[in-house]
Amino acid sequence: MAQRRELIKGSIDSLLLCLIVEQPMYGYRIIKELESRSQGYFKFKEGTLYPALHRLEKSGLIQGRWQVLSTGQQRKYYSMTAKGKASLADSRTKWLDFLSAVSMIIRPSEA
Amino acid sequence: MAQRRELIKGSIDSLLLCLIVEQPMYGYRIIKELESRSQGYFKFKEGTLYPALHRLEKSGLIQGRWQVLSTGQQRKYYSMTAKGKASLADSRTKWLDFLSAVSMIIRPSEA
DNA sequence: GTATAATACCTAGTGACTCTAAGTATATGT
């Protein structure tokens, strides 16, 4: 029944890769970026995002590097690997396949 | 990484409701119907479908009734309840919201 | 000066749910 949660579950990796391929990004920024781009729809919790980033890094799709700001603050910037780019292309295809399959069932018929 | 599986997870309830609202249906038929309508994309296993139907029935969205064919075979036909219809309308809205949110992130930009 | 909020990261535990893999039973075709 937690429909929203489950829908998100299948797309979070693609969403993260989509942002990181544009430019290296750190976790906190990604959360804010997804929220603003989706006009408030996506509000990822840290408990969702950080494990997801670690998972992607472990799979070799992105690579993290610590950076220290002049203020002393630390940030972990993630950038895309070649493997990540390939995976993103693949994900996009899968997403479109899924979309077209669903649209064959869930027609925008009037209720 | 099991992207496909997770994508499906968020939409299976809506897909089932979509079919059942058209006409009462039984499990085995639903599996075949989803497969043919999606041109082979959806191939639900029994272990996925039957628990999902039981879940929907338990929530009061559909109602099952056993029917015995002239051959002696038994089938459990599920039909839509008022609550189910309302839920379907709601799911459709949620699905469209999700779609539009994702499309704001995953643009069909060239790889 | 000292709360409070914002920035920035981490993770153990819970709960939800698909799928695997097994089982039961009848009907039909070979």
Next chain:
DNA sequence: ACATATACTTAGAGTCACTAGGTATTATAC
């Protein structure tokens, strides 16, 4: 007799978002 299709059931494994807690720094407000 045996295989295949129809038709339903469920225990167990594996995955992963989210809750809820933690650490640490910086900036703003009172």
